[in-house]
Amino acid sequence: xxxxxxxxxTWLSAMVSSAEELATSTLGLDGITVLDSGLPSDRSFPGxxxxxxxxxxxxxxxxxxxxxxxxxxxRALLFMEPDEELTDDDMADAINEVINxxxxxxxxxxxxxxxxxxxxxxxxxxxxxxxxxHQEAAGSKIxxxxxxxxxxxxxxxx
Amino acid sequence: MKIxxxxxxxxxxxxxxxxxxxAGYGDADFVEASNGLEGLAQVKAEGPDLILSxxxxxxxxxxxxxxxxxxxxxxxPFGFVTSEGTPDMQILARDSxxxxxxxxxFTVETFRETLDAAGVA
Numbered sequence: 001x002x003x004x005x006x007x008x009x010t011w012l013s014a015m016v017s018s019a020e021e022l023a024t025s026t027l028g029l030d031g032i033t034v035l036d037s038g039l040p041s042d043r044s045f046p047g048x049x050x051x052x053x054x055x056x057x058x059x060x061x062x063x064x065x066x067x068x069x070x071x072x073x074x075r076a077l078l079f080m081e082p083d084e085e086l087t088d089d090d091m092a093d094a095i096n097e098v099i100n101x102x103x104x105x106x107x108x109x110x111x112x113x114x115x116x117x118x119x120x121x122x123x124x125x126x127x128x129x130x131x132x133x134h135q136e137a138a139g140s141k142i143x144x145x146x147x148x149x150x151x152x153x154x155x156x157x158x
Numbered sequence: 159m160k161i162x163x164x165x166x167x168x169x170x171x172x173x174x175x176x177x178x179x180x181a182g183y184g185d186a187d188f189v190e191a192s193n194g195l196e197g198l199a200q201v202k203a204e205g206p207d208l209i210l211s212x213x214x215x216x217x218x219x220x221x222x223x224x225x226x227x228x229x230x231x232x233x234x235p236f237g238f239v240t241s242e243g244t245p246d247m248q249i250l251a252r253d254s255x256x257x258x259x260x261x262x263x264f265t266v267e268t269f270r271e272t273l274d275a276a277g278v279a
Binding site for chain 1: 166167168169170172173176214216240242243244245246262263264265268
């Protein structure tokens with residue numbers, strides 16, 4: 001790993017790479033497009049979050065966007081047509097699975113940095129995590145399967 | 159052939175099922191469970207020929223599910239389909255009796271090649 005693992009941006013970079021892998025494998029797409037960097041100013045996004053906790057590094061990872069964007073991404077994961085009805089439960093389940101896969105890819109990419117990394121169970125909620133002075137955060141806005149969503153990484157300083 | 163898919167995510171169970179069908183297992187019968195405890199009940203009720211299980215699940219995780227099966231003397235072929243794709247987890251899975259580990263994200267080709275290599279008919 002050439003990048004500094006002490007930088008939250010390094011872990012966000014692994015997350016973007018993992019999202020690219022999800023797009024090109026399971027979703028069968030050409031890839032993702034990184035649209036912007038930084039955290040969203042809107043703090044009322046729905047999204048899914050999961051903990052990735054290790055011996056030296058502790059993170060919350062999230063994928064969040066508008067309800068419409070989450071629906072678009074959920075339908076893509078479930079191979080549904082754009083106009084097919086998607087219940088809130090199924091959308092939450094699908095977005096949970098997106099962050100589960102993406103964070104699993106981060107774990108795989110960063111396991112040499114922290115072999116003790118353990119992946120939690122994802123949770124879907126409306127609103128974004130708010131980093132405190134004890135946390136660092138980074139985000140990237142991406143387009144994946146026609147959905148514009150944020151990839152978010154929150155690091156708990158130890 | 160009867161295949162048991164165990165995952166707490168309904169979405170992922172559907173995705174796995176779709177990939178299996180596209181990988182050439184469209185004639186199989188599929189049964190589902192949402193955690194290891196339900197998986198154990200389905201094994202007793204349905205007698206599957208193959209079990210595909212997630213690792214991280216509530217109630218009973220995939221590794222506990224596999225170990226319980228083996229300790230009960232059940233040797234149904236068992237593979238993980240999981241985000242836990244690190245080398246250490248793969249070794250742990252195999253040492254516990256899994257015949258393969260498919261890491262998420264996956265492709266139809268991943269399923270085809272892995273199941274062929276594992277000798278799953």
